[in-house]
Amino acid sequence: MNRTFFFSFTVLVFILGVMLGFQLRGANAGNTAVPGDREQKLAMEKKNLVEELYEMQLEINDLSTKLDQAGIGQKEAEEALRLELAKIKRFAGLSEVSGPGVEFIIQSRPGQTEPGPGRNLQNVTDHHLLKTVNELHCAGAQAVAINGQRITTLSEVRQAGEHINVNGVPLSPPYHVIAIGDTPALKGRLELKEGLVDYLNACGISVEALEKDEVVVPASDELYYEYAKIVKENM
Incomplete structure (x- = not known):
C-alpha cells in the first residue's frame, strides 16, 4: 500500500462529507410544516447536524495531515480512515444500522365512518406518514424506515394514486414505520394525549x-x- 492509496481514500471520505452537506441543505425543502415549538426544535437539530458534519471534516483533514507529517504506519492510517468513512456513511444513512427502537403499523381502520380532520377518512396518505416521520425525529429517532425504505434528508414521501411513493418506490398498506432510538421516548411521543x-x-x-x-x-x-460538483480549494 502506498501514499497514493491513502490520498485517494481520504478524497473519498471528503466527497462523502460534502455529499452529506448537500443533503442537509436540502432538508428544509423536504420537511412538512410543524407547530412553532416543534419547528424550532427541528431547526436546532439541523443546526447540530451541520456542526457535527463540520467537526467530522476537521477530523478528516487532521488525519490527512498526520499521514503527511507524522508518518504514522500504513495499517494504522488505513484503520483510522476506514473508521471515519464508516462514521460518515452511518450519519448519511448509507449504512444498515440496528438497535433498540419501535415499529408502528399504520393502516386504515375498516368500517370507519365517523368524520375526522383527515383529507381521506379511509386511506392513509403521504401527509400522515410525513407527520409520523417528523414526530419520530422530534423524539430523537436516529434512523427511520418505511416498509424497508430508509428515510434521509433527500427522501420524498409522495402520494401516487392508490400508493405512496417513498424514495421513488411505490408502497402499499399496511405501512411499517421502524425507528431506532430511545424506545420509551419514541413510543411515548406518538402516544401523547391529543398527539399523533x-x-x-x-x-x-x-x-x-x-x-x-x-x-x-x-x-x-x-x-x-x-450536476453538483466538488469545488477545488486553492492550495
Whole structure:
C-alpha cells in the first residue's frame, strides 16, 4: 500500500462529507410544516447536524495531515480512515444500522365512518406518514424506515394514486414505520394525549405500536450527483 492509496481514500471520505452537506441543505425543502415549538426544535437539530458534519471534516483533514507529517504506519492510517468513512456513511444513512427502537403499523381502520380532520377518512396518505416521520425525529429517532425504505434528508414521501411513493418506490398498506432510538421516548411521543396516534385515530386510521429490543433499518440507495460538483480549494 502506498501514499497514493491513502490520498485517494481520504478524497473519498471528503466527497462523502460534502455529499452529506448537500443533503442537509436540502432538508428544509423536504420537511412538512410543524407547530412553532416543534419547528424550532427541528431547526436546532439541523443546526447540530451541520456542526457535527463540520467537526467530522476537521477530523478528516487532521488525519490527512498526520499521514503527511507524522508518518504514522500504513495499517494504522488505513484503520483510522476506514473508521471515519464508516462514521460518515452511518450519519448519511448509507449504512444498515440496528438497535433498540419501535415499529408502528399504520393502516386504515375498516368500517370507519365517523368524520375526522383527515383529507381521506379511509386511506392513509403521504401527509400522515410525513407527520409520523417528523414526530419520530422530534423524539430523537436516529434512523427511520418505511416498509424497508430508509428515510434521509433527500427522501420524498409522495402520494401516487392508490400508493405512496417513498424514495421513488411505490408502497402499499399496511405501512411499517421502524425507528431506532430511545424506545420509551419514541413510543411515548406518538402516544401523547391529543398527539399523533389520537390524530390518526380521528382520521379513521389504526396505529399499532410495538417496542423492540432490536430493529434493523436498511441503508439508503447510493447517492449520485449528476450536476453538483466538488469545488477545488486553492492550495
